[in-house]
Amino acid sequence: MKIDGEFIKLDSFLKAVDAVSSGGEAKILIAEGLVQVNGETELRRGRKLRPGDTVVMEGKAYQVE
Template sequence: MTTSQQHGADDDLPIRDGMIRLGQALKLANLAEDGAQARTLVEDGRVQVNGEVETRRGRQLHPGDVVTARGSSVRITAAD
């Protein structure tokens, strides 16, 4: 079992800058097709961060955070 699976994530999403906004992460992880869909998912309460519903599209995510939407999860990781 990989580290991401232990934390409930299907995949890892590496980031370079130590932080990424929720809306950006949803698009990069292919959990949303575009910014409009990301906004709708978040506003409708269909996105979770670390197991809790998140309604702020601008929420800052850091390595270790797990984002869940549309039946899939990704874990934010630091890029090498």
């Protein structure tokens, strides 16, 4: 997904790519350790994603552009 600006927060990114239906769902999945950023489990929903980052959730990969 292409972002406008320098970065997008992880929870907002998951909503933008329709990986989750709400911010609450994103918060739960991130807190449970079910989301990876660049190959590492990420527990911070406010993690800043920049172009080139890869997010994996439930076996599906999303590229930040």
